[in-house]
Amino acid sequence: MKEIATGFRVLKKGFFALVQDPGRFGYEHIGVTHGGPMDALAANWANRLLDNPASASVLEITAGGLELEARTNCMIALTGGDLNLTINGRPQVPWRSVWVCVGDKLKFGYPRLGFRAYLGVKGGFQVKPQLSSCATVPRDQLGGVHGNGEPLHEGDMLPVAMQHEEGIARQLPQRFMPDYSGALTIHIIPGYQQQKFSRSAWQQLLTQPFELDKRSDRMGARMQGEAITSPAIELLSEPLSYGAVQIPPDGQPIVMLNDRQTLGGYPKVGNILPLDGFALAQRQPGTRIYFKPIGLTTAQQQMRRYLRFFGL
Amino acid sequence: MRVNRPPYSFEIAGVNALLIRFGDQLNPNLPVYLQALRQHLLTQYGHIVAQAVPAYTTLLVDYDPRQCRMYDLQQLLERAITEVDDIAPQPESQRSIDIPVVYGGQHGPDLAYVAEQTGLSEEDVIQAHSSAEYLVYALGFAPGFSYLGTLPAELQLPRRATPRQQVPAGSVAIAGQQTAVYPQASPGGWHILGYSPIRWFDPDSEPMTPLQVGDRVRFVAIAENDIAAWKAAH
Structure with missing residues (x-):
């Protein structure tokens, strides 16, 4: 198999993680469902923190357990649920963007608050769209890295375009952060x-x-x-x-x-x-x-x- | 000339969708009509109507509430319905499609059960299923899954008490008044009569599904040996 030069290598697949973008629109009349991030607000924030277009794909990590290794230097943004992410062992709080380097290990733990984390990357993940979307929908066997609706597997490569310059690290002001606690x-x-x-x-x-x-x-x-x-x-x-x-x-x-x-x-x-x-x-x-x-x-x-x- | 369709009503279906309901009774005139209305909305009112999904007696219309308020949308849809009434979509405009089926054997594990329950011979079940002409009432549940009706009365049975964990792709099945082919392997509670080599959903071809709402369908019995020949020809 051809090695893709840049991106993230999946070390552990965790519970499940799906590449998502705004979803497939206009195919419901033939039975193809919409897909897309379950928490579109958090997914939009991930792209906003990176100045990405709203159509850029992000990774939806449900309930944690995912481990990734960076194979390129890039800006990432983390929003949504706090799944106790560490980078090289150092705890990270969500709702901000950060620069990661080749060899950095991103390890999602289990939910501290919320249920789904969104990992955005500058430029979005470079996944081939199907029916104009790369949203992963298991039941339709569409989208994702393999183009068959399957979630990330161990050993998968999540392609990201090469980035030469470190972007500006941003943090979302507290007043915009949703509260996931309570009823x-x-x-x-x-x-x-x-x-x-x-x-x-x-x-x-x-x-x-x-x-x-x-x-x-x-x-x-x-x-x-x-x-x-x-x-x-x-x-x-x-x-x-x-x-x-x-x-x-x-x-x-x-x-x-x-x-x-x-x-x-x-x-x-x-x-x-x-x-x-x-x-x-x-x-x-x-x-x-x-x-x-x-x-x-x-x-x-x-x-x-x-x-x-x-x-x- | 007016078309034969029931009166309609509107139902709110969330912040950006409206459901048009043409009564609640299975009506063989509606699939052709809904398909014509769908096409009319997308071609003439595509700046307002983002998507239109037909099924049996309803058409779900997606719109952008920033472009058009509910009241204006209803006026627009009333006008569009009048226009389609005047076009009077005719059943003659329907496409007619033959679906090859290998009945029975390893491909139709429920043929014997259906024969037993209906009191018919296996040959009679095949004859009844393949001699009827069906209408495509809806596509949904899974990509390419086509709901075909109406199944001849003598074949109508309730679903299996326990659904199968895995129904193979291409399975031709019946339940209640309906018959369908499973486009992909999935759990299912319908009775399997045979196998069809047709590809029901292909995201890389155009159109992506062989059938659309309003088409007429006939099942044609073929022999197991003919599968390869049929596949080669298509």
């Missing part, structure tokens, strides 16, 4: 079959606590709590948009996320505010979750502010 309130925009749910079921959804279930993944976040009565209607499969909240017959809500199947046949009460979906991606199983309603216009205003801030 999370998720705003929900009523939609889909919301009116088919009984008033009491809707009220129950908005008052009782849920717990984030450990079976949650990149397809969907599963909630556990007192069962919500789902309307007894037979639905033909219909397209699922980001953040759709399904209530299957067992009454336990599932929030459909980045790698969701494109079609689904369970009743849905609406969609969550994407900003809350990003925060949800940083919560560990067992976290207490509450739902709160939000109007479409207010939700769109909040998203507009976020998109404008990152020039998206």
